[in-house]
Amino acid sequence: MFSSPTPAPGSRTLASNALRNAGLIDRDAKMRDATDKPGGRKGSSKTRSHRTRPIDVYKDSGPNKSGSSSSRHTLNSWSSHPTFILPSAANPNLRSTLLSPSQLSARMNINSSHGGSSDPLTIRGASSRPATAGRLRRNAVSGAVGTNSPSLIPVRVTRPTLKGVEPWRKLVQKRWNSATALLDLSNLIEDEIVKQFNLLPPGHGGNSRDAAVVFKLAKELKPQVQSLNLAKNRLNGQHLSQLSHYLPGLVNLSLQDNDIRTYRDLDFISGKKDKLTGLKELLLAGNPLRDEMMQKDAEQFKNEVSRRFPSLLTLDGQPIAQISFDVSREPNKPLTTALEPSSTTFPAEMSGSLIVGVDGALLSTFLVRFFSVYDSQRAALNDAYDATATFSYSCNTSIPERARTLALHHKLPNQRKLEWGPWLDQGNAGSRNLTRLSHSHEKQVQRLFIGGEAIANYVSTLPTTKHDISGPPEKFCVDCFPVAHGGLMGLLVMVHGEFTELPAEGLRSFDRTFVLVPAPEGSRAKLSGWDVVIISDQWTIRAYSSPDAWKPGPMIVQPSAARQTKAGPPANSDKGSTPTILSPEQQNTLSQIPEPERAKVLHICVRTGLNVQFSVDCLTNNGWDVEKAFANFEQVKGTLARDAFL
Amino acid sequence: MTTSSSGSAITVLTRDDISIATRAADKFTQLYYATYDSPSRLADLPNFYRPVSSLTWNGKPLQGSDGLRSLIEKMPPTKHEMQSFDCHPIPGASPPSLLITVSGTVIHGKPTQHAPGQRSKSVEGQSRVFSQTFMLVPDSAAAPSQPGEPAKYYIGADALRFVG
DSSP: OOOOSSSOHHHHHHHHHHHHHOOOHHHHHHHHHHHOGGGGGGTTTTTTTTTOOHHHHHHHHHHTOOOOHHHHHHHHHSSTTTTTTTHHHHHHHHHHHSSSSHHHHHHHHHHOOOGGSSSHHTTOOOOOOOOHHHHHHHHHHHHHHHOOOOOOOOOOOOOOOTTTHHHHHHHHHHHHHHTTTTTETTTGGHHHHHHHOOOOOOOTTTHHHHHHHHHHHHHHHHSOOOEEEESOOOTTTGGTHHHHHHHHTOOOOOOOOOOOSSHHHHHTTTTTSSSTTTTOOOOOOOOHHHHHHHHHHHHHHHHHHHHHHHTOOTTTEEEEOOEEEEOOTTTTTTOOTTTOOOOOSOOBBBBBOOEEESSSSHHHHHHHHHHHHHHHOGGGGGGGEEEEEEEEEEEOOOOOHHHHHTTTTHSSSSSOOOOSHHHEEETTOOOTTTTTTTTEEEEEHHHEEHHHHHHHHHHSSSOOEOOOOTGGGGOEEEEEEEEEEEEEEEEEEEEEEEETTTTTTTEEEEEEEEEEEETTTTTTHHTTOEEEEEEEEEEEEOOOGEEEGGBOOOOOOOHHHHHHHSSSOOOOOOOOOOOOOOOOOHHHHTTTTTTTTTHHHHHHHHHHHHHHHHHHHHTTTTOOOOHHHHHHHHHHHGGGOGGGGG | OOOTTSSOOOOOOOOOHHHHHHHHHHHHHHHHHHHHTTTHHHHGGGGGGGEEEEEEEEEEEHHHHHHHHHHTTOOOOOOOOEEEEEEEEEEEEESSSSEEEEEEEEEOOOOOOOOTTTOOOOOSSEEEEEEEEEEEEOOOOOOSSSOOEEEEEEEEEEEEEEEE
């Protein structure tokens, strides 16, 4: 993708020599100190303004600059013709001051013995800042001593100030291939224009604002830049901080052979807001971060990077599997045809449990047995799960707003004894709430259990529970409908309800989703009496909320809206359904009724909440016609005693 | 979920499968709720579904993109907050379906403003806890448009309940 015009590896030495001859190479070594450890010069970054100040040039060129070499800085940056003065006038001088330790000490002497008037800074009109000049001079001396460098450097200089932008524009134009929409800004330090105008490329003396100038120039290119090659520039995260601002539409990006050291550096260009959301190809080879991480755990590195760039398709040439959706979400798409939502009522009322496409008895048999065994002898659940089944649980520890208003936490007797600790971390495992695990691919894997044996063993270590499935039916809510699973018809089952956690005896709410398929003949599940076998089981445990949340009937969006619409007729809905979880006694009674009557009984149980005996009576009196029986129930339900219901 | 083994049933999940599923779920949930909460949801949200998709909304069954559209046409403006989610690749097909469960809160309409320091004594108008389950299914008809893309996915099943 990226064709690089940079010299072959062998020529790097040549380049280095060239730089050294020019007195430049050591400057770069110093630069690294200056940019990587801003704390080394306390407060320098804080004092920067967005206005390009000459003093920045001085600072940016490193802590180790001495008076005579800094004169070149001032010469350039404070000159009214920053770009053009330097080369011929200053180079001889540069050489003469850079190379020998004796000259270093000579400079130090100069600095210590001369007052402001002989300081280059003052010569350049900085006499109004004697304190600054003094401080910088001290830094220069100490820096030189600390690094014990024989050649203090700097440097050619010129920042992309107003006039200084023109060479950069020229360079960007030269490196731009409009046919392929590729802007190749690799190895800028070797560029002829950089040399000619003594530019300071980002990473070689230029800072993040200099980089921003270049990115801004890139933004002006037509067509929009799709591919950007920034290889071999010693860039760190800071340099890239404005990249996504100016070039948000980048598709391919090479950062090869730069100075990306941490994931935090990457966060300058990744993330959720205003970042490179369309990036498909990224090259990071030759950065300290990648070199280090690839040795530790290559897969982890891939996952960490791809997590930061959800659209990424290849990383360093390796494909990243990507699941996509046919959803057009163009950020600037006009909304002319879209009507903003303005409804003040819900489109439908809350309805009871919805059981579709399955014999209700089969489902309730499964659920009753499952939760009974789960509460009493979890190890026996081994056979209820397929050999490839997946299980995990996740904790939503947030306190629900309505439950707080109702003060359930204080009104119920044992809620304050409950703790999340035993749930969140269970040895190597624990809650698999992926909103909290995005930084650890390892935990994502460890906390997913596969196969009946592993699952049964693991759930046996979780806190003891009591699901009151034979209690009041309104405490549970079940939705179930068929889904295709491979070539089979599977069932998607959602159970919402509550359990008592032992030994605290406090209440938790839960949501549990199962994928079930018919147990194959001769399978362990079938031999153990399970008609269906679990393929997947995801369990959400959350702070207790009242089961009134799914109480059938109209729901209020906002109180004011409710007043406005009170006069309106309530929406028609199929009310009165209740969950199909039957007590063992009810289950037993039901199981003695032959098919097809049993299905009808269960249907009436589900729709009316009547217990099995009353459902049978109701059906018998209505000639086993389900609809007649239901109509009959609607007529007489007000007169029925409580014990007629589940 | 490895692309090389398409067609044959996968019975063992690899770390890579889990990684892909997690990333997909992360991306999907962000995108889905951002779309749901946006002013243009009526135009955008149905694109996640197909005519064969099965949906339930608080016990009300709906069918396909059209059913979804009819539902959100009359839905008040929403603001979802995801508090937890989980995702399993469902073994048995290649690429596998993805089962995603989300727990979070949703607030409908414009919340009533209370005077500072004065808290509402009523639950009406406060955020609800919702539980939503998605089954994401690979679309065998849609050819992968990108290298490394196992498949395009759509919502095969979607079940939502207010639970608190």
